[in-house]
Amino acid sequence: MVILSFLTGVLLTWLIMSGLLSQGLALLIRIWWPSSSPAREFKIDQWLRNIPEEPSSGWSLLGYWKETSKYQQACSEMAGLLADKACLSNKHKVLDMGFTSHDQLLVWLDYYQVDSLTAVVRDEELFARANDTCGHFDALNLVRGxxxxxxxxxxGAFDKVLALDCVYQFNDKKMFFSNSRKLLKPGGTLAFTDMVLERPFNSRFEQRFIEYLGRISGVRAEDMLTLGDYELQLRSLGFEHIEVVDITEDVLSGFCFWFGQHYQSLSIHTRSKLWIRLRLFVWFIRWMQHKGQLRYQLIVAK
Structure with a gap:
């Protein structure tokens, strides 16, 4: 009994001194009492993803890692891939739904030099930062919501509707697709990226369990669709030509590999609890991939 008490004391001391106990408690709190301030958590995650990159940026994407190991470059490549698949040009009137950084607006405005850009965002700070950074572009119209x-x-006001790495956060995907169809000119293009289920749920229990894990990890898993359901939904709204590009390995696997190295190099210099949400997000992706349940697709519908 004395030996057991001694070993227990040693274990508790090690857990406290190593910081594992505080991290474990923070994780439990996150699971049982999800944050009531997702906007604040988003800003923390955004900062963690971009430090110590120079020059500083506000990117908050998973990134496209096929030919780079740098976060900012991976995000720029992801934006460029979506734009190229949508055949973006300086003749197009563009709607960007749910942008997560002013940096991606600069890609559309500065690099592709679109004719006009309407960018919709819910977060007030993102709105203000985009206005400060990109407000000098006459082609830009920022919209709150x-x-x-x-x-x-x-x-019928737009040639292109874009949604870059944000659809899995939407409260109502079907509403977004339906409104996009109405807003597009005849022959217009909807281009977006999203997490897609590899297969339907095997049971109600599996569905509930994954939805719960997604909720604490920052993913709206309750609205995730299989690729087949996606195509049916888009066709029912009048989209006739649908192109799907699977970029799972270059997005999900690439981001998780980068994050592992990024976290390891910076965690000793930052408070561990700041990383909880991002670590849960990465864990959710890895777990879903291990189960063979998650893909990442770029979808273009006309």
Whole structure:
């Protein structure tokens, strides 16, 4: 009994001194009492992803890692891939739904020099930062709001509707797709990226369990679709030509590998609890991939 008490004391001391106990408690708190301030958590995650990159940026994407190991470059490559698949040019009137950084607006405005850009965002700080950074572009129209904000845009006003690495956060995907169809000119293009289920759920229990894990990890798993369901939903709204590009390995696997190295190099210089949400997010991706349940697709619909 004395030996057991001694070993227990040694174990507790090690857990406290190593910081594992505090991290474990922070994780339990995150699981049982999810944050009531997702906007604040987003800003923390955004900062953690971008330090200590120079020059500083506000990117908050998974990134496209096929030919780079740098976070900023991976995000730029992801934006460029979506734009190229959408055949973006300086003749197009573009709607960007749910942008997560002013940096991606600069890609559309500065690199592709689109004719006009309407960018919709819910977060006030993102809105203000985008206005400060990109407000000098006459082609830019910033709009506050979520998916519902699209209902106030004129029908047939856009050549392209883009949604870059944000659809898995939307409250109502079907509303977004339906509104996008109405806003596009005849022959217009909807281009977006999203996490897609590899297969339907095997049971109600599996569905509930994955939805719960997604909720604490920052992913709206309750609205995730299989690729087949995606195509059916888009066709039912009038999209006739649908192109799907699987970029799972170059996005999900690439991001998880980069994050592992990034966290290891910076965790000793930052408070461990700041990383909880990002670590849960990466864990969710890895776990879903291990189960053979998650893919990442770039989808273009016309």
């Amino acid at each position: 979520g998916e519902q904000a699209l209902e106030h845009q004129p029908a």
